Each structure stands twice: as structure tokens, then as C-alpha cells.
Amino acid sequence: MLKLAFCKQPDLKQWFVRNEVNLFRYRFNKMSSKGKIRFFELSKFNLESIEKGEITGELEANLNDCSNITTASAKTWYRIPWTQVGRLVTRRSIFIDEGKAYVPEEDLIEFVVGKFRSECNRWLAGLAKKFDVMMENEQERLVPILKSFGNTIADADFSSTEGRLTINSIETMRKTSLPPCIRQLLDALQVDNKLKHDGRVHLWAFFKAAGMPLEDALKFTFTRMTAYANPEKEFKYNVRHVYGKEGGGKGVGAYGCSTKIKALPVEGQYQGCPFKHQRNLKQQLRNWGVKEVDIDKIKKKADDGHYQVACNQFFKSTHKDKEEKLDLITILHPNNFFDQSFDWNTGEHKLLKAEDTAKSEAMETSTYEPAWETTLPMSQAEKESQSQKEFEQDDFMEE
Amino acid sequence: MVSSNLVFASDEIAVSEEVLSSYYKEYFPLDPFIEWLGYRNDETLSRREFSFTLKDDVYTRFRSFTSKEELHQAFIKTKPEKIDIGAIYNYSCKHRLSPDFKEEQRELVFDIDISDYDDVRTCCQEARICQKCWPLMSICVKVLEETLKTAFGFEQILFVFSGRRGIHCWVFDEEARKLNGAERFALAHYCQVTAQQIGTSHRLHTHIQNALKITDLYWDEYLETQDLLGTEEGIDSFLKYVKLDDSIKNEWKEQMLKYDTTMERWSIFQQKRKEAQSKKYRDRLFIERIKIAVTYPRIDIKVTEGFNHLLKAPFSVHPKTGKVCVPFNADDVDSFDCDNVPTVFSLRKNDEELVKVIEKQEGDMSKKYYHGEMKESVKIFTDLLNQVFSE
Numbered sequence A: 001m002l003k004l005a006f007c008k009q010p011d012l013k014q015w016f017v018r019n020e021v022n023l024f025r026y027r028f029n030k031m032s033s034k035g036k037i038r039f040f041e042l043s044k045f046n047l048e049s050i051e052k053g054e055i056t057g058e059l060e061a062n063l064n065d066c067s068n069i070t071t072a073s074a075k076t077w078y079r080i081p082w083t084q085v086g087r088l089v090t091r092r093s094i095f096i097d098e099g100k101a102y103v104p105e106e107d108l109i110e111f112v113v114g115k116f117r118s119e120c121n122r123w124l125a126g127l128a129k130k131f132d133v134m135m136e137n138e139q140e141r142l143v144p145i146l147k148s149f150g151n152t153i154a155d156a157d158f159s160s161t162e163g164r165l166t167i168n169s170i171e172t173m174r175k176t177s178l179p180p181c182i183r184q185l186l187d188a189l190q191v192d193n194k195l196k197h198d199g200r201v202h203l204w205a206f207f208k209a210a211g212m213p214l215e216d217a218l219k220f221t222f223t224r225m226t227a228y229a230n231p232e233k234e235f236k237y238n239v240r241h242v243y244g245k246e247g248g249g250k251g252v253g254a255y256g257c258s259t260k261i262k263a264l265p266v267e268g269q270y271q272g273c274p275f276k277h278q279r280n281l282k283q284q285l286r287n288w289g290v291k292e293v294d295i296d297k298i299k300k301k302a303d304d305g306h307y308q309v310a311c312n313q314f315f316k317s318t319h320k321d322k323e324e325k326l327d328l329i330t331i332l333h334p335n336n337f338f339d340q341s342f343d344w345n346t347g348e349h350k351l352l353k354a355e356d357t358a359k360s361e362a363m364e365t366s367t368y369e370p371a372w373e374t375t376l377p378m379s380q381a382e383k384e385s386q387s388q389k390e391f392e393q394d395d396f397m398e399e
Numbered sequence B: 001m002v003s004s005n006l007v008f009a010s011d012e013i014a015v016s017e018e019v020l021s022s023y024y025k026e027y028f029p030l031d032p033f034i035e036w037l038g039y040r041n042d043e044t045l046s047r048r049e050f051s052f053t054l055k056d057d058v059y060t061r062f063r064s065f066t067s068k069e070e071l072h073q074a075f076i077k078t079k080p081e082k083i084d085i086g087a088i089y090n091y092s093c094k095h096r097l098s099p100d101f102k103e104e105q106r107e108l109v110f111d112i113d114i115s116d117y118d119d120v121r122t123c124c125q126e127a128r129i130c131q132k133c134w135p136l137m138s139i140c141v142k143v144l145e146e147t148l149k150t151a152f153g154f155e156q157i158l159f160v161f162s163g164r165r166g167i168h169c170w171v172f173d174e175e176a177r178k179l180n181g182a183e184r185f186a187l188a189h190y191c192q193v194t195a196q197q198i199g200t201s202h203r204l205h206t207h208i209q210n211a212l213k214i215t216d217l218y219w220d221e222y223l224e225t226q227d228l229l230g231t232e233e234g235i236d237s238f239l240k241y242v243k244l245d246d247s248i249k250n251e252w253k254e255q256m257l258k259y260d261t262t263m264e265r266w267s268i269f270q271q272k273r274k275e276a277q278s279k280k281y282r283d284r285l286f287i288e289r290i291k292i293a294v295t296y297p298r299i300d301i302k303v304t305e306g307f308n309h310l311l312k313a314p315f316s317v318h319p320k321t322g323k324v325c326v327p328f329n330a331d332d333v334d335s336f337d338c339d340n341v342p343t344v345f346s347l348r349k350n351d352e353e354l355v356k357v358i359e360k361q362e363g364d365m366s367k368k369y370y371h372g373e374m375k376e377s378v379k380i381f382t383d384l385l386n387q388v389f390s391e
């Protein structure tokens, strides 16, 4: 059932696979060494083991150096394509030669886990294909149940109440409550008085979801994007379009963290997630008043590819009181950052209010962070917004 | 239209549309270029993502072309200031909205910018690069080549001058093209050694030992020409990498300050290293750590990690310097002179002469890019392609 609920949502799928893999790793480690041997016999991996006699001279030295040991010749080694032991390559803890990794027996688990992970992914992908067909017959019975599983994270609506952000409060909010990705856009706008196309759309979509009234968004655009000869003429339609007041659509939904993390901003574009794309992250954080002790922690998380975790830490570092509760904050979306911050600063945050229920809820969602290993295609929603953007861009070029 | 308010430093000339378009028409090696991007197959070509940056920074992604002629027309019509190459997808980019549209192949790429080395250069800063700091790029090329070839077993590797401030490396091998995201991530991190990863007394990974051997080919000369220990700050910047108590480091510093030259001061480090060997000091790897900190390739890891990261195409023109992004031989990297590469201007200047040369040629060989200034780099490129297609 869970597998069904998750197979259609890339983010949820990652989360699911990671948990399954952890469980598998745990079970495997618990196995007795006899059990492991039996497991390898049964699974017929056809591993290429290395003759003991081969481990002499240069090879022996290399194996010792790469694993930082002195006992290479006493161990059993296997030669495995490096692509199948990704983690060991990432950690640079094995010797690689001509595309083959030399893996000692105790590290074989990485190989097994890798196999398990790709099986898991393949299986879910197959399931997703069958899903649509199957669902036609199950509209009434299964679909609502499945939706309620998945909704908690992926489809949640992160819009705030109308009027939460206004043109009058934006400068204060910028210092206290706006997410880093939006601060970065505002910083660039302040310097250049202009933003590239993607940046503008991201900003407007954020405004809309943060409850900024349309008039305020227009006024903000006209008074701040002054590098353009006639911002009023140039952008009125676009802003209204994002707000769903032109073009007959629902407007543009606010962009989520995964879109921003996967964005490919080129020089002069600022619409990405600063934890992933900002080359000068430390300086940036300093400018935003983050304490020096926290900067390193945040940077470390960002360097390790845990961008949203870095964002959680940023939140923690820029909000006061009740530290143990700040630890439980998980940011799910730029607009969710804004909402949580707003609530926190006004004492309305649910973590501050209801003690235990909120805690367990936050604990549950906090296991969610993008996996290091999976690259997935854009979700349908992201693709739509992408095409939207390009469509607009084409228009733009003809002007 | 929006006016661009870029301010050019003195060495930057903006390339005019007219000059660009004549470059694309006559000098851009379109035939081999297309052969490469579609791997001799127009259907594959149509699934390859191109991105153009046009005048006034208009940036368009997910363009695709079904034939050489179509691309040629697009070049001439839109005169892109920058051409980026993306992945080969499972469908043509026109169908990028399809739910299972995804990357299928992508050369493994590396991007290195000299501006990331500003803390270890005294000759230039930011985008500038000269013969004195070029050895840093030589080290990158050699370390990458050695790693990709001996450790990972790749063979078809192209190094390209990025037109202004660094180098790109493209790996064409089929296995490299088909690496998935997780595998790229692993490889990229394998190739990113940092000073922090060097402990105080352990065995060094073969990869690090090999990188250090390459560094040693350049170290003394680099240290001396850059005068890295010429100032007190310079000494401090090295001592920062020594994992010993401040009192010991201050003592060393005082000893160094008794000498004037960088090399004399460096010899103190070497002498300390010898003493460390006999267990006098706890940190026995500080020399290695310093060398890694200064010279180990600083690759832009996000580029290598990504399956669909865009990278500037070989043979495109840098919009500010007018320099052509030419491929070069890894073996000749030391003598590569980035101020002496073909530019759209030099090509124009020598055009008349070249016209006379090609008049005598027939067929393919009557293409301008097989002769004159472009000849050498085009040959490096086509030789590599021949290797790719001979398999």
C-alpha cells in the first residue's frame, strides 16, 4: 500500500527508498557471518575475487594505502566495477584501477545495499507505470486513501492568509522572516534594480502565496524594478498573469525547494536555493547576520548536499527562544519558511502552543530530506511551470 | 528593449553581432561539432539539449535540432553570444513535458575557474590569468587526466580552454556518458580532495599520492615565481595548515622571518618535516597538506555532479574577449598560451591569406577551419572523434 502511495511522487519515492534501504542495511548487519556467506551463495552475484597470491608488491601497497591499513594481504578482496560501490568511491576509501574497485570483504555490504537500492527504484518505477491503468478501475475505493497518504508532504498547500505579507511589511520581514532564497532575490534586486525573467517569476509567485495583495505586488514591481525603462508597461501583464488574473489560468504556483535546488541558474540569475547555488555562502550568511559559530555548521550541511537541512539550521540560527523546539522545525517550502517564521515570531507557532501533538508531527516530517543518491526527472508540476516559463520567454523575445 | 549596463574592464571588448555571425558562418567547425553531439546520428542529435544566450542576456534552454543545416541556420539567424550543451534526453526536447522525459546520456564534464584560486595567486586576481598562474591549470589537467585514465579507465578525454578564465574537460567514453546521477556524484567527490582530509599521520590514498607527484613537478618554481612566502601573511597562510600548537608555529615563523626569500623560508618547512619524521612533531603530513591546499584541482563540483548541467560548447566564442574556446592537448598544457589563441578578430585579420590557401583545396578540405589558426585545435578534436567512432 505504501509503495503504491509513493510511487508517483518523486520526493516521496526518494524518502521511501531510503527508508527501505536503511532497514535492509540494518537487517544485513544483524546477520551472522555464516548467514552472510549463505546469502552470497544464494544471491549468485558472481563476484570476482582476487587470488591471494596476487596481493603483493605495488598492488598490496596500493590496497594498504587506500584503506589505511597494513593487513591487505591477509584479507579477501573482490574486484567490482566502481559504479556499483558508489559510497566507497565517494568516501575515497578504496583503491580503484582501470574502472575496477578493490573491495575488502567487510565492505561488500555497500555493494549489496547498492543492488538492493536499484532494485527498489526499478520496482517502484514499474509500479508507477501500472498505476494509472489500475487506478481507472479503483477511482472510488483506493484513490482517496492513497491521496491522504501522500498529501501530507507533497501536495500540501503552502499559501498564507491574504494580507500576511504587504508592501509595508516586506522590509521588516526581509530581515526576520523571509526564506534565504527570497532574500537572495531581494538583495540582487536592491543592487541592480532588476532581475532576470526567472527571478521575477519566482518572486511574484512567492508574493502571491505569501498573501501579498495584487496591488502591493504591482506597486513593489513598479517602484523597485527601476532599471527598466517602463516597468509598468513591461510587467503589469506578467504580474497579473502570475496572480491568475490574466491568461485564463490559475496563475503560477509558488516554486518549491526541490525546484529551486534543481534550478540551473547561470551567472546573473538568482532564483535558485542559496544553499546549493551560492558560491559565497559564508559571506552571504554573514551579511544576513548569522552568527559565526552557526555559519560553519550551515555551510557543512550545504556542502554535504543537505540543502534543506542547512535551511532548517538557518531558521534555527535566526530565531530566538525555546531552542529545543527550534530543533524540531522542518522547512518544507519557501512559503512554509515564511509562515513558520511569522508564527514563531508572533508566538502562534504550533510547536510553541500544543506541546506533544505538534512535537510528534514535526518528528515525523523531519525524516524528510533529499537523498544524496537519487536524481529524478522533474515532477509534472515542475514541468508545467517550466513550459510556462518558456512560453512566456518566447513572448518576451518577440517584444 | 532593456539596456544592458555592463561595465567592461580595459581588456574586455564586446564582440559585435556581425563579427560573430561571420565566425559561425566560416570558421566554426560545424561538421565535426555536429558529428560529436549526435554521435553520427541525426535522431540522437534531435534529443540533445542546446541552450543559447542571445543579445541582452536573453537565455533560452531546451532547444534542439534535427540536422546540421537546422543548427547552422539557427546560428546565423540568432547569432548566440554563448552556446551551452546539455544532455541527450530520451525524447526530443520538444516533448520535454512528457512525464517520463529524462536524461539518457551526458558526457562527464569538469569545469575549473582560475578565479577560485585567488588566495594562492599574487600575479592576478579574478578572471585574469597569465603564464605565472597557468601552472595551476597544468596541474589540474594532469591530475584529471591521470585519474580519469588510470583509476576510472576512460580514454576519450577532451580539454578545452574556456575562453577566458579556466578550462573545461569533457569525457566522451560511452560508459562515462551513461553514468547516472549517483555515479557522477561519487566520482566528483572522489576527485575533490581538500586539505582537511589530510590527517596528521596516516597512509595517503593512491589518488592523493599521484596528485602530489604531479604537484611536485611544478611546486618549487610556482612557489618562487608567486613568492608565496614573501610576506608575513604568506607565511601565516601556510602555517594555517599545520596542525600543531601555536607556540610551535610561532617559533617556526620567527625562524622563517630571519630569511628573506620564499625559498629559504620554505626550506624551514622542509627541515621541520624531516624532524617530524623522527617523531618530534605530531603532525607529519603538513607539507602534503599545504601542497594539496595550494594546488589540488578546485573543480566546480556541481557541474560534474549534475546529469543535466549545461556547459559552454567547445569552439564557442567568449563574448567579452572574443577568444575561441579551443581544445588543446593535455601533453602540451605547459606551453599553452591563453593569450595566443585564435580570436574572432585575429581570424578576420588573417582571412585574406587563408582564402588563398583554401582556393587550392577540394571537398571537405576547402573548409576554412581545417587550415590556419584553427587547424591545430580542430585536429585535436577530430582525432578524438575518430577514436570515438573507431570503436
Ligand code: SF4
Pocket: A179, A180, A181, A182, A256, A257, A258, A260, A261, A272, A273, A274, A275, A307, A308, A311, A331, A333, A334, A335, A337
Ligand atoms: S531550502 Fe527551500 S526555503 Fe530554504 S532557501 Fe532553499 S529553496 Fe528556499
Ligand SMILES: [Zn+2]
Pocket: B121, B123, B124, B128, B129, B130, B131, B132, B133, B134
Ligand atoms: Zn597570473
